Amino acid sequence: MKLLETIKSKLIAAVLVLWAWMKLKAVQWKLREKAIAFWEKVKAFYARIGVKWRGTKAHAKLMAMEPLQRRMTIMLCGVFLLLGLIFAFNQFKTFMIKHFISGMGLPPASVSTMVIATSEWQPKLTSVGNVRAFRGVDLSTEIGGLVQTVPIKSGQDVKEGELLIKLSDASDVAQLNSLKALADLAKVINERDRQQLAIQAISKNVFDTSKADAKSKQAQVEQQIALVAKKNLKAPFSGRVGIVSINPGQFVNPGDKLLTLQTLDPIFVDFNLPQSNAEQIQVGQDVVVTTDAFKDASFTGKITAVSPKVDTNTRNIQVEAQIANPDKKILPGMFANVNINLGEQVKLLTLPQTAVTYNPYGSTVFLAKPTGKKDKQGNPVLEAQQVFVTTGSTRGDQVAILKGINEGDTVVTSGQLKLKNGTPLIVNNKVQPANSPDPKPQE
DSSP: OHHHHHHHHHHHHHHHHHHHHHHHHHHHHTHHHHHHHHHHHHHHHHHHHHHHHHTSHHHHHHHHSOHHHHHHHHHHHHHHHHHHHHHHHHHHHHHHHHHHHHHHOOOOEEEEEEEOOEEEEOOEEEEEEEEEEEEEEEEOOSSOEEEEEOOOOTTOEEOTTOEEEEEOOHHHHHHHHHHHHHHHHHHHHHHHHHHHHHTTSSOHHHHHHHHHHHHHHHHHHHHHHHHHHHTEEEOSSSEEEOOOOOOTTOEEOTTOOOEEEEEEEEEEEEEEEEGGGGGGOOTTOEEEEEETTEEEEEEEEEEEEEEEEEOTTTOEEEEEEEEOOTTOOSOTTOEEEEEEEOSSOEEEEEEEGGGOEEETTEEEEEEEEEEEEEOTTSOEEEEEEEEEEEEEEEETTEEEEEESOOTTOEEEEEOGGGOOTTOEEEEOOSSOOOOOSSOOOOO
């Protein structure tokens, strides 16, 4: 309450002071005398108008009317005059608003700019590929049985023909020895029949029967040898063994996946390129491969094969490249970035990709053009001018400009979404958009 009383008293004091000041100024500026003189001029003006009006024919006709008709006529004239004044005032207001807006012009926009220049550009094709082993297979056995020994360890490098898993084959070896004995007996009988046939002691039919029996017994031996060999799982090629989860005493079924074997050096990378690049792809071209697993390392190789057909769904061509992998860092199934260099370096105009506005009717950029005027600080006044450009390939944050602008032009790199032709520009280059040919992710 005390605060309100204080505010009230201060307001009253301020009003009194203002009233005293106005009275003082009225005396100093002689406002009363001036107001009286102005009123006398107004009365004299109306008196002259009245004298002239009374001498007109309209006044005579109006006075000749009946009192009621005369009042009605005066009322209608007053209404029409009031409507005319209202209409004229609205028209004047609209005119003044348009004149004020047209005089203001477009509001200035804050943008960042850069002077476009040429840079060395290595033409290349880029793609994303999958790493595939030079040779890779998931091993299994044709027959089932108990695991007897596992002489390898997980991740071990093995040579072609080296034993990986041995199944229990005691009964099969015993059967093999039995068949060998029968084969030897059949061979002896056949030889004896040969000698008897030479002296005409037996018929030719008996000899042929013993000969066929000997061959049959030998075939059974070879079949059993093959069966015993199937009990020994050997490496079909040199490579690195995967995780071994098989243990002695475990029973395996035919076709069960036992372990994987991969040849890691060299290694393949499979990737796809659009059919429009078919003319630029050739067997023997150099490729550079990078992976997220080894950010600071790159691996070189060559294209070894190009698919003879185009995928009808994606219109892409499958390409195979072989990469040297002596340290065996790259593993099958990895994601890889593939770069194919095409020819020698060329000079191209480059811009940050954010400087280009991509539209269905074409790509555009805004140039900062001088108007020939200067601001209060003496700096040239710039305005926006939109131009169409033809873009080329991209490299990191940059895009190549093939046509539409010239070297040395000042291009708007950010803030162009609020621009149109003729917009005044305020250049603020404290923050520039990313413009790196090889950007790295921030950690």
